[in-house]
Amino acid sequence: MEISELQTTLRRTYYQRDAKRGGDATFRWMTEEVGELAKALRHGDHDELVHEFSDVLAWLASLANLTGVDLEEAAARYAHGCPKCGHAPCVCDFAR
Amino acid sequence: MEISELQTTLRRTYYQRDAKRGGDATFRWMTEEVGELAKALRHGDHDELVHEFSDVLAWLASLANLTGVDLEEAAARYAHGCPKCGHAPCVCDFAR
Numbered sequence: 001m002e003i004s005e006l007q008t009t010l011r012r013t014y015y016q017r018d019a020k021r022g023g024d025a026t027f028r029w030m031t032e033e034v035g036e037l038a039k040a041l042r043h044g045d046h047d048e049l050v051h052e053f054s055d056v057l058a059w060l061a062s063l064a065n066l067t068g069v070d071l072e073e074a075a076a077r078y079a080h081g082c083p084k085c086g087h088a089p090c091v092c093d094f095a096r
Numbered sequence: 097m098e099i100s101e102l103q104t105t106l107r108r109t110y111y112q113r114d115a116k117r118g119g120d121a122t123f124r125w126m127t128e129e130v131g132e133l134a135k136a137l138r139h140g141d142h143d144e145l146v147h148e149f150s151d152v153l154a155w156l157a158s159l160a161n162l163t164g165v166d167l168e169e170a171a172a173r174y175a176h177g178c179p180k181c182g183h184a185p186c187v188c189d190f191a192r
Contacts, residue, residue: 054170074150
């Protein structure tokens with residue numbers, strides 16, 4: 001699936017609700033899902049883990065839709081390797 | 097860009113570092129980026145916002161690589177609308 005397809009589908013699915021709720025509440029929901037991802041990392045099975053990654057992605061896209069961010073543009077920064085050193089594998093000489 | 101392409105590129109770029117650092121520290125980094133996203137939402141310009149969405153996406157993919165999650169599989173859950181009600185737009189009758 002293209003990143004843009006996912007973002008478009010999520011716009012079609014949730015934008016009306018997202019806009020009514022607003023950016024801060026949408027950010028809060030996304031953070032709640034990050035917490036659920038933490039829980040799944042701690043003790044979830046693989047299906048639960050996929051489910052939580054799924055939700056974090058979805059809420060990230062909802063937030064991107066609300067704030068006018070094109071996730072393809074965001075992803076493009078990493079399209080050719082590390083945006084800092086330009087290499088894949090990254091050869092940055094600092095802790096990451 | 098396909099979601100799988102992004103995940104593969106991030107694997108090629110960072111997996112060695114990610115594996116050395118481990119899942120918990122990678123989760124911590126991702127959460128740090130979520131915080132930077134919050135800051136950019138508060139006062140960043142558009143480019144900063146794109147940058148932070150970019151970093152959250154990248155760290156989410158790093159974490160997916162470390163935990164054996166296929167982000168295409170994760171994204172597929174939202175491919176046809178709301179995974180709960182099955183519709184786009186969502187017609188779920190509860191607060192979201």
